[in-house]
Amino acid sequence: xxxxxxxxxxxxxxxxxxxxxxxxxxxxxxxxxxxxxxxxxxxxxxxxxxxxxxxxxxxxxxxxxxxxxxxxxxxxxxxxxxxxxxxxxxxxxxxxxxxxxxxxxxxxxxxxxxxxxxx
Amino acid sequence: xxxxxxxxxxxxxxxxxxxxxxxxxxxxxxxxxxxxxxxxxxxxxxxxxxxxxxxxxxxxxxxxxxxxxxxxxxxxxxxxxxxxxxxxxxxxxxxxxxxxxxxxxxxxxxxxxxxxxxx
DNA sequence: ACCGTACTACGATGCCTATCGTACGAGTCG
DNA sequence: CGACTCGTACGATAGGCATCGTAGTACGGT
Numbered sequence: 394x395x396x397x398x399x400x401x402x403x404x405x406x407x408x409x410x411x412x413x414x415x416x417x418x419x420x421x422x423x424x425x426x427x428x429x430x431x432x433x434x435x436x437x438x439x440x441x442x443x444x445x446x447x448x449x450x451x452x453x454x455x456x457x458x459x460x461x462x463x464x465x466x467x468x469x470x471x472x473x474x475x476x477x478x479x480x481x482x483x484x485x486x487x488x489x490x491x492x493x494x495x496x497x498x499x500x501x502x503x504x505x506x507x508x509x510x511x512x
Numbered sequence: 513x514x515x516x517x518x519x520x521x522x523x524x525x526x527x528x529x530x531x532x533x534x535x536x537x538x539x540x541x542x543x544x545x546x547x548x549x550x551x552x553x554x555x556x557x558x559x560x561x562x563x564x565x566x567x568x569x570x571x572x573x574x575x576x577x578x579x580x581x582x583x584x585x586x587x588x589x590x591x592x593x594x595x596x597x598x599x600x601x602x603x604x605x606x607x608x609x610x611x612x613x614x615x616x617x618x619x620x621x622x623x624x625x626x627x628x629x630x631x
Numbered sequence: 632a633c634c635g636t637a638c639t640a641c642g643a644t645g646c647c648t649a650t651c652g653t654a655c656g657a658g659t660c661g
Numbered sequence: 662c663g664a665c666t667c668g669t670a671c672g673a674t675a676g677g678c679a680t681c682g683t684a685g686t687a688c689g690g691t
Contacts, residue, residue, distance in 0.1 A: 414622045415541050422538035453650055455669065474658045474667045489618035499608035503533045572680055574639060593637045593688045
């Protein structure tokens with residue numbers, strides 16, 4: 394079929410009210426995870442885990458995605474063998490209006506300032 | 513004298529350009545440190561370390577203030593026996609416009625949502 | 632000089648975490 | 662079914678860190 398149904402195995406996510414600012418900040422304080430979130434934000438759509446080419450092993454990548462999910466920053470859904478990742482912009486904007494934009498803007502400014510050419 | 517001069521012992525601070533977003537986020541991801549920063553922001557002026565009544569020992573308090581200083585969030589100056597702490601709003605706003613306000617607003621919203629009455 | 636206050640330095644401890652490797656499960660396609 | 666891909670689970674490891682207690686330093690006032 395053309396639209397692969399969401400697999401039965403679903404992942405635990407915190408409800409919007411359970412998202413804690415400290416957890417979000419801790420999740421984003423890791424360079425690898427900040428990079429993931431930045432890429433998700435610029436692309437603006439769900440991306441599979443394997444889309445990211447991080448300088449760590451798959452195990453570590455899995456770990457970082459789990460931290461992002463458990464802190465409420467991203468939402469993960471299985472779609473076939475792929476695991477799609479999307480930013481929880483609606484929930485984050487609902488809880489902390491303007492925070493996500495400010496964080497992404499700050500990350501972008503720092504990347505530009507540090508002479509980063511690509512992402 | 514009425515205005516106690518700044519002591520000769522000065523503390524190492526990162527220059528504005530050395531402040532890293534990840535470091536700032538990590539510093540603010542600790543409840544105790546977020547609490548300190550919130551109080552500094554609401555008061556709007558320098559406060560001594562001893563002004564804060566944190567549920568940890570003095571050793572731990574010193575540790576938290578050092579993390580905040582070394583990450584570039586606060587500036588610390590000795591004034592007599594007291595060590596005054598002030599937010600580096602100018603540097604942070606210069607590097608990441610809107611970020612500090614968004615963070616403080618987010619922290620305030622969460623505090624209000626979680627039924628915090630005091631600070 | 633002495634004392635009290637404010638903060639630090641150092642060592643210890645227990646927990647958390649970023650990382651890896653290997654072995655495994657779930658799904659798709661031939 | 663079998664092979665392959667994607668991602669997970671588990672154990673190990675090394676480093677970081679929040680916390681404490683104790684002992685010590687710097688400064689101001691008496």
